[in-house]
Amino acid sequence: MTGAVKSTLHDSESALVAVRDLKKHFPMRRRFASEGADHIKAVDGVSFDIPAGRTLGLVGESGSGKTTVGRSILRLIEPTAGEILFDDVNVLALRGRALRGVRRQMQMVFQDPVASLNPRMTAAEIVGEGLQVHRVARGRDLRERVAGLMRRVGLSADDMDGYPHVFSGGQRQRIGIARAIALDPRFIVCDEPVSALDVSVRLQILNLLDDLRRERGLACLLITHDLTVVRRFCDDVAVMYFGRIVETGSAENIFANPRHPYTKALLSAVPVPDPDSRTRRFVLPGEVPDPLNPPSGCPFHPRCPFAVDRCRTDIPDLISWSGAAPRHRTACHYADQDLPLPVTVSAP
Amino acid sequence: MPNNTSSAVETGANRTPRRRRETQTYRTWRQFRRHRTGLFGLSIIFTLMLIAVSAPLIAGNQPIACHFDGQWHFPALVDVANKIPFLSFVLNKSKPFRFAGFDAKTAVGDDESAIWPVVRYGPLETTSDGLARPSREHWLGTDEVGRDLLARLVHGAVVSVKVGVVSMGIAAVLGVLLGGAAGYFGGWTDALISRLIEVVMCFPVFFLILSIMVWIEPDINNVMVVIGLTRWTGIARYTRAEFLRLKSQDFVAAAVVSGAGPLRIMLRHLLPNAMSPLWGTIAFGMAQAVLTEAGLSWLGFGVQWPEPSWGNLLRSAFEHRGVAPAMIAGPSVAILLTVLAYNLVGDALRDATDPKRAATP
Structure with missing residues (x-):
């Protein structure tokens, strides 16, 4: 068993799938030496655990690296660094027959139902x-x-x-x-399984996945940008921004008590299906940074309404904070202060 | 999306789709069918192939069926059957007709119990009537030694069909193998094969064949091999591009996750999806091959006299253009029609397999 590593930070004993410090850097061809970074860090140090039978929702904007994480676990993409432990076996160290044996237990449901069928x-x-x-x-x-x-x-x-x-x-x-469950896997990566579908059939597909998951005790990584889906179907949540996880914890805690400003902004953007509801909404200014010119310090600071000098120099770690629920970790220097978002738009 | 099943409520088990078992091939055929010119070309090619296969039944000095010496004989049919591999047991049938110097025409005579080909002359059979004008006896006239030109034209079709099919068969196998390897493996393999493609593309095929024929025996089989060995580049480039495009598709990723190996992925997932644009290229290549063969035979480097081919028929017509100008009609029309037909079919195939053009009639 190669590379079976026990981490003090994570409870890998109970985890079926454990991702450790996963990195995927895509090399860039530069014309001039001065043109910024020579790698795009699509995924930059992501770690999480998925215990057997549980569902982790991986949320983030497009380009945040969610899909790269999902595909790396199945080795459809070769990560630059890190470990992926399946049943305490490092999947990244496997080749040939051993790899096929592990792959049989991990399957994937793809986003595009047209491109994913021959x-x-x-x-x-x-x-x-x-x-x-x-x-x-x-x-x-x-x-x-x-x-x-x-x-x-x-x-x-x-x-x-x-x-x-x-x-x-x-x-x-x-x-x-059906293809994904044919080999009776123990773990499924669902990469935006419903985002290409009509709204009317989304719930049916999600319910089917949820039924199968319960019935077969599947662990599941649900990659999505839809927080309502996460709230309904996931046990745990990891929020990704710019190749990193900025906040993670149980779905309950994240939705009730978000501490990262990005998570707060995402949650405030969730539409409420009530015409009379007048939620106060915060609209995130700016765009995701240019990966060729990553910002210094906290990658979120250019868009963060609370950013101070420290945020421009120090990269915050994904850590627990005083008063945090178990497993709730946030990558923000001021996670313990629960700052309220300013209101930029009064949503109708 | 042309194939939207337009079901308002999606219940998974609903029964909306009508043509459930419709294959991609059938869909391509439906697109192809809408091309009148393509159908015209296809019918010419089918006719041509039929003529080539059954040449001894159309023109020959052996009867198709006759009662001779108290027995039924089918010498022309036996000739056709002998061309089919593994059917050599019929070789010995109709023995008297196999002897050299046996003249079926005088032996059987104009007996009513014999069925003769439409043209009662073999392609090599000489008559005393040289350079005759077209007549009821010789529909296209005769050449300088009195051979029936229609008979030679019919038997010349065999060469044209063979050249197209065999040379492009070799080219297709080579092109798919090399292009597929380049597209799938990438890296050094791709770089190496891509350079090879560029080098081979630079060869002027016609002159390459000419210079090779100087060294080896000018023979139609050699011509076919050389055409095949030089015409694979277009197919290889298409295959490479298709493999590159397809290998990043999700259904390939799904196959990898399901445990499929490289061979299965290439044969089951990439190749069937990469084939459709190749058919057009192959059809155009066949047109080219027919032209190349005709040109070589015209110059005397292809099919050797007195064996008939459209190219050397054209040559002899050219040489006697002053005395018998009508000679030129047969072979030139045949070459024109064949090349046109292959090109029309190629065009229609390209349109039928191109998803972007499929919508337009």
Whole structure:
């Protein structure tokens, strides 16, 4: 067992998936030496644990590195540094057969239901591919298993010989989910599983994922930018900003008591489905920094309404603060002060 | 999205899609069908291939069926069957017709119990009637030694079909293998193969073949191999680009997560999706190959006299243009139609497999 590391900061004994100081830097070609950084730090030191059977919601704006984290865990992207422990085995050190063995227990549901299904394969071939490759089943047995999976995700077994283009977006995503659970994995990465779908079918797909997760005791990394989804389906939350986790904790604590100004801003932007509601909303000024010219100190300071001199020089660690709930950690120098956001817009 | 199933309520198990089992190939065919010119080209190519396969039944000095010496014989049919591999057991059938010097025409005669090809002359059969004008006996006239030109034209089709299919077959296999490897593996493999493509693309194919034919025996098989060895670059570039585009698609990532190895990913996921734009390129390449062969035979480096090919028919027509100007019609129209047909089919295929053009009629 290579690289089984116990961390004092995290309770890795109970974690099925543990990510340790994950970094992914993309090299940049520079024309002039003066043109800023030569790497884009898409993910810069991310750590988290997912215990068996629990769901972690990874939230953040586009470009914050959420997808890179998800794909790195499955080694679809090779990280620059860090460790990914699955059952205390460092996935990044594995090759060949051992890697395939671990991969079998980790699956992924993709964002785009069109691009994630091979247009030249039937639904049955797509769903059954893993079973075939790992020689779990073949022939009639394979077809029966695939039919069972199709029914489990709410599709008719009569549809199993159809090609992807005859299915609707929601049906395609169901095929993608059937493929992901075919090998009976213990961990699933769901990368924005519903953001490409019609609003009317999103909840059905999320409920299906949630049912499967409960039924099979799956651990799940749910990558999303939709906080309402996180609130409803996740046990824990990690908020990412500019390649780092800025706040993490149980969903309950994060929603009730957010301490990072970025988390607060995100939460204040959640729409409330009540026409009479007059929430006071804070609109975050500026944009995500240019990764070629990262800001000094806290990466959030250019947009932070509370930024002081210290924020421009010191990078805050992701740490617990006085009075924090267990596992609630925030990367802000002033996390313990619970500063109220100023109101920039009175939302209608 | 042309294939929206337009279901208002999505219940997963709903039964909206009609053409459930419709394959990509069938969808391409539906697009192709809308091209009248493409269909026209395809029908010419099919006719041409039919003519090439059944050449002895259309023009030849052997009867298709006859009653001779108290027995039924099918010498022309046997000739066709003998071209099919592994069917050599029919070789020995119709024995008397196999002997050199056996003249079926005089032996069988104009007996009513014989079915003859439309043109009763073989491609190599000489008559005393040299450089004849087109007549009821010789529809396209005869050449300088009295061979029937229609018979030679029909048998010349075999070479044209063979050159197109075999040379582009070699080119397609080479191009897909090299282009696929370059696109999938990237890095050094890609750099190496890409440079090789650039080098081979610089060869002037026609003159390369000419200079090779000086050293080796001028033979149609050699011509086909050389065309194949030089015409794969376009296919390789297409395959490389498609593999590069496809390998970053999510369905490939999903296959990797499912445990699929490189071979399975290439054969099952990349190649089937990369093939469609190749068909157009292959069709254009066939047109090129037919032209190249005709040009070489015209110069005397391709099919060797007296074996017929459209190129050397054109040559002999050219040489006798003063005496028998009608000779030129047959081979030139045949070459024109064939090249046109391949190009029309190529055009239609390109449109039918291009998702951006699919919407326009």
